[in-house]
Every structure is written in structure tokens, then in C-alpha cells.
Amino acid sequence: MKALSPLDCALLNQVQKGFPLEERPFAVIAQHLGMSENAVLERLQQLDAEGVISRFGAVFEPNTVGASTLAALAVPPEHIRETAELVNAVPGVNHNYLREHEFNLWFVITGRNREELTGSLADIERKTGYPMLDLPMEQAYHIDLGFPL
Amino acid sequence: MTDPLLLLGVQRALQEGLPIVQRPYLALADQLGASEQQVIDAIARLQDSGNIKRFGMVLKHRELGYRANAMVVWDVPNDRVDRVGNELGEEPCVTLSYRRPRRPPYWNYNLFCMIHGTSREEVTAQLEDIVSRRGLDYPHQVLFSSKCFKQRGAVYV
Numbered sequence: 226m227k228a229l230s231p232l233d234c235a236l237l238n239q240v241q242k243g244f245p246l247e248e249r250p251f252a253v254i255a256q257h258l259g260m261s262e263n264a265v266l267e268r269l270q271q272l273d274a275e276g277v278i279s280r281f282g283a284v285f286e287p288n289t290v291g292a293s294t295l296a297a298l299a300v301p302p303e304h305i306r307e308t309a310e311l312v313n314a315v316p317g318v319n320h321n322y323l324r325e326h327e328f329n330l331w332f333v334i335t336g337r338n339r340e341e342l343t344g345s346l347a348d349i350e351r352k353t354g355y356p357m358l359d360l361p362m363e364q365a366y367h368i369d370l371g372f373p374l
Numbered sequence: 375m376t377d378p379l380l381l382l383g384v385q386r387a388l389q390e391g392l393p394i395v396q397r398p399y400l401a402l403a404d405q406l407g408a409s410e411q412q413v414i415d416a417i418a419r420l421q422d423s424g425n426i427k428r429f430g431m432v433l434k435h436r437e438l439g440y441r442a443n444a445m446v447v448w449d450v451p452n453d454r455v456d457r458v459g460n461e462l463g464e465e466p467c468v469t470l471s472y473r474r475p476r477r478p479p480y481w482n483y484n485l486f487c488m489i490h491g492t493s494r495e496e497v498t499a500q501l502e503d504i505v506s507r508r509g510l511d512y513p514h515q516v517l518f519s520s521k522c523f524k525q526r527g528a529v530y531v
Contacts, residue, residue, distance in 0.1 A: 229438070237431070240430050241430045241432075242430045244429045246417055247414075249396055249397060251394075251396065252396075266394065269394050269431070275437070276437050277434060278433060279431075279526065280391030280432050281431050283389070284426070284428040284429075286424055289425045290389075319524065319525075320524060321525075322443075323520050323523065324517040324518065325518050326515070358477055359477075360474040360475060360486075361474065362473070362474060363475060364459065364473040366456070366459035366472065366473070367463025367468060367470060368470060369469045371430065
């Protein structure tokens with residue numbers, strides 16, 4: 226776990242949503258925090274290098290761009306590592322977690338469209354041979370709006 | 375560069391991540407053969423159309439000490455799932471609340487929410503508080519994650 230100063234928290238709270246659409250957005254953020262543009266850039270680059278920042282980009286409304294689903298496999302515990310590696314190697318897999326349940330390997334997988342996604346899932350099912358759940362989102366009630374620090 | 379192609383290029387870049395530099399939109403514009411203003415306008419349009427839910431930095435919660443990550447799955451009657459899903463979404467510790475299909479007989483849960491906390495005890499207490507305060511008397515299970523094999527932004531296009 227990284228030790229964050231109160232200024233780090235203020236900075237990370239500022240940059241998680243509504244990022245300024247200005248030519249020099251970090252200067253706008255710096256002004257809010259009473260910092261210099263350079264100090265903001267340097268600290269964020271450092272936090273990025275330390276792995277605190279996953280990416281500087283956007284969270285999209287699900288299923289407006291391409292297709293995605295949450296899938297789960299029931300994997301015998303002794304085969305979890307090799308199966309996780311196999312799943313990770315499939316294009317479009319972006320989250321992959323071990324969870325405490327009979328269905329224990331949970332991953333989010335995306336494709337350009339549902340056909341491509343179905344193909345990737347069939348591929349995983351064939352390669353692993355384990356029972357799989359395919360649970361596409363039907364309705365979003367709340368989507369990650371950033372992380373208050 | 376035509377308009378749809380520019381939007382597609384911007385969308386892709388926002389899934390993979392922009393560089394953390396003084397003029398990030400210019401960096402992307404150079405890469406796409408567009409102007410800085412065109413890139414800024416394209417992002418604004420994706421926001422206005424509702425395609426973008428959030429624009430900014432995506433953090434890795436595990437690196438920030440939020441090591442307990444629970445997926446709570448609920449079996450809620452179909453006529454009540456929208457109401458319960460919205461209620462869960464109002465809770466500050468809930469980061470996601472989605473309806474998904476049941477897959478009987480293996481899987482009877484139709485509502486998923488995610489709770490992040492610094493410890494299992496904290497997450498369990500938060501969940502118990504939500505259940506009792508809102509009277510959510512529905513079968514549910516807590517699936518803590520014990521290991522993260524991969525976390526990155528979704529890339530669709």
C-alpha cells in the first residue's frame with residue numbers, strides 16, 4: 226500500500242472525474258490546488274509509475290462501445306494458476322479475479338461485438354473444459370464514479 | 375481525418391490511456407493526424423452523448439489500501455430488482471450495481487454490487503449495515519476476491 230499525503234488525496238480526488246478539456250488541463254488542476262503545473266505533472270507521473278494510476282482515460286457506458294460480459298469458471302483449486310494465465314492470454318480479458326465460491330475465477334471480457342465475444346468465450350470453454358457462466362449486464366443502476374480518498 | 379474515424383480513434387485512446395504530459399490532447403491529436411481542438415471537441419461530444427460515464431484518472435484500489443473487494447450477489451424478485459439495484463447504487467461504499475441474468479440451476483442471483491474497503495471486517499460491517507437499514511431481506515452471497523490476476527481498462531475497438 227502506498228502512503229498518500231493529504232495533498233496526494235486532494236490531487237487524486239480532483240483528477241478522477243470531469244477532467245478539464247483545456248489545452249493545458251494540468252494547469253487548471255494545479256490552480257485549484259494551489260500547486261504549480263509542473264508539480265502536478267511530476268506527482269501524477271510518479272503515482273502512475275508506482276502503479277496507483279491504472280490509466281488516464283474514460284469509463285464508457287457499458288455496451289455503447291462493443292460488447293462485454295462478466296464470466297466465471299468453476300476451476301479445481303489446484304489448476305487455478307494455469308487457468309488464470311490461460312484466460313489472461315485471451316484478447317479482450319481485462320479484469321480477472323480469484324473469488325471464494327465454487328465459481329472461483331471471475332473475469333470481464335470484451336469484444337468488438339457479441340459474435341466476437343461469443344467466439345472468445347467458446348474458445349476459453351474449449352481450452353479449459355470447465356463449466357462457465359456468461360452473465361452480460363442487463364441494466365446498470367450505478368457505475369463507478371471514481372474513488373473518494 | 376473524417377469525423378467518425380476521429381471519434382473512433384479518440385474512443386480507443388481513452389480506453390488505453392492518454393499520456394500524462396503538459397498537453398495530452400495535442401499528443402493524441404498528433405498521433406491521429408487531427409488538431410488539438412478537434413480532439414477536445416470529440417471528447418466533449420462523447421461526454422455529451424452519454425457514451426463516456428467518467429473522464430479522468432482510473433485508480434487501482436488495491437494499491438491504495440482498499441484491499442478487500444467484495445462482489446455481493448443477490449437473488450431479488452424480478453419486480454423488485456430495479457428498486458433494490460438503485461438503492462444499493464446510492465450507498466457510498468458501493469461502486470457498481472448491475473442487473474445480470476440468472477442461470478438456473480447453477481446460478482440464481484440477478485443483482486450484483488461491488489463493495490471496496492480496507493479490510494474484510496469493514497466490508498462485512500458495511501454490508502450488514504446496508505441490509506438492516508434498508509431491510510434487504512433477500513438471499514445473497516459475498517464473494518471476496520482473494521487474488522487479482524489482471525486489472526486494466528476495457529479495450530473494445
